[in-house]
Amino acid sequence: MLQITRTPQVFDVVVVGSGAGGGTAVKVLTDLGLSVALVEAGPMLNPARDFKEHVLPYQVDHRGAGAHADLYFGRQQWGYFEAPNGYWDIPNEPYTVAEGSRFQWFRSRIVGGRTNHYGRISLRFSDYDFQPEDGLGDPWPVTYAEMSPWYDKAEGFIGVTGTREGLRTAPDGNFLPPIAPRVHELLIQKACRKLSIPCIPSRMAMLTKPLNGRAACHYCGQCGRGCQTASAFSSSQAMIFPAMKTGKLTMLTGAMARELVTDGEGKVTAVSYVDKATRSERQLRCRAVVVAASACESARLLLNSKSPRFPNGIANSSGVIGRNLTDSVGYSMSGFVPALAGMPRHNSDGIGGMHLYVPWWLYGDKTKDFPRGYHIEIGGGFGMPQLGSFTAQCARHEGYGKALKDKLREEYGAFVHFSGRGEMIPNRQSYCEIDPRRTDAWGIPVLRFHFGWSDAELNQVRHMENTFASIIDTMGGQPLGRKEDPRQAISVGGFIIHEAGTVRMGSDPKTSALNQYSQAHEVKNLFVCDAAPFVSQPDKNVTLSIVAFAWRASEYLAEEMRKGNV
């Protein structure tokens, strides 16, 4: 039997995963004076080396194609200039997809996880998201009124732009000043007004004013590449690096969590992990554990933590772990808008992403043929020219010479893009489980995915497609690449990278794994703090809610430890 090294130190809390949830737990728990060990499967992040927001294509010999021209052969996993944070395929860490299903699993492997690059769209869930009024899905064990103060804290710390609009579908928050709209956004707003669709300042985790020691945004427009001034929120820069200075945090990178080790009473006593560099197994002793490895990775860790007391995986007597897997419904359309062609040149960068967006506007409408809703993300402007920026235009115009060159100049900045992000209702065919036949390079059993959209999502995509086309028409534009068949048009499950629901919370231990504080019903010192606890997948990207729920769970955990209940 291989020797397993155990730490002599007993940490108050071991946190698994360093993204939005893990970062929040690390920040809150170290602020409260607890000793924390953070286990991250990837390497340390060094923004000075790793973030390329001020590199221009021609400053790199391959201009972003990759060392072996990978971009041109569809082999590039993630844009060269994007923040280094994860992959669709990791050579040593496979997963499988059941026959008949399509699912893509994005996994981060770096300190800060997806928060190094994410879109930073920061939307509160609505009251009806927590307590649905249409009889579909299950209610959350917590109300909007209970969560509102935690959203206040989350927004106050990470910094979110916005305006108070009084919309039930987009609850107002604790906002930084909004950012001025771009030209195409003003035009889209006019078109939306004509169609009675709201189009309001976006709610984004970028600083329009300095906050908590982080500098205000300098509007270079490349937030997706990471932000060296940390003006765009990332858990790595805003939460974890400051926590490292407290002396309360022990960082373990290149550390792949294998299993939660329990004692005879079913309490977690240690986190077992594989040190990837030495391929040796080690254990961190702890009084409590916060699992925040991303929804599916957290489910995997729990399912792989089997013991005589928990034969189906720790805290899983209900059998719900892995079930209720959802992703956002995704559909995108672009349009060419002649009114924008030849526009006087100016710097349209601003913050990376939209300055205006469309919140859901048809809540309670009985005439539509799908439940729930979606929001619309808006794109356009004079983007930095990149490899591939003009490939679609080349395919459309064909030819060569001065005619092609004139077209490309004239049309630069004249395209708009719409992306719908909608709610998927959990269904029985969408879940992940342990694949009994595969392990990764560390010997850890891998996940097998099952996934399927229902008519609810397909009809929603048809609605998106009609809406986007009518907005483009109203601007006098031409919709491009319309996909009339929603089965072709809808995103592949997992592709929007908003997985949720796989370790759901609830008030009934028979149908849920966690209570309203993200604490396992059956294991009092086990908390899950990513999107796995989420009962539904509202049309409001999950990250802000991950921070709010993780903050609440962490304060609750610290208080329970202080009282001696954990």
Place this chain on the structure above:
Amino acid sequence: MSEQTDYSRRDLLRRIGGALSLAAAGPMILPAQDAQHVHQAIADDKAAQPGPYRPKALTAHEYATLDRLSGLILPADQHSPGAIEAGAAAFIDFLCAASDEMLAIYTGGIAWLDDTMRRRAGGQDFLSAPPAQQTALLDLIAWRKNRSPEWNPGIDFFTWARRMVVDAYYTSPIGFKELGYMGNSAMSSFSVPAEAVEYVMKRSPLG
């Protein structure tokens, strides 16, 4: 825009450097395995290549042919220099040196151009044929409507060449200037010029 204070690029990098040295202070431990993750340092990326580019993968003839082809795809005109001046052939040759798959596309494509031209223009290869013959051949392979067993190899190659010449050109300093791209700088605030808003609204049906 005049009320905005725009930092110079150097100021920006200095400011970022200051913020970073603050962020990096502290008990940051970097295990050895982290080195594998480190991206190519930006400083290395920026290494300038003085003097004319020397082809690494294509022969002198292939390179000269590609250079000519790039100039036909995006020529110099009264607005701006073209793909030859922007060094499109150098970018493509560089990637050919990095990928055998890419190299095969270009060596095969250029051989097809030469072979086809020889049959059409009394034995002359593409580069030595008169300009009118060169464009006459491109007029056949620059359009999907001419797809046929005879022209497919040429059309497939031209699609690659056009895409990559366009990529190379517009990601170059010349291409940035041609488009009028002025982003990725550092600004103290963001707004768009009123004249741009007016221009668009007037031309739109919503004006």
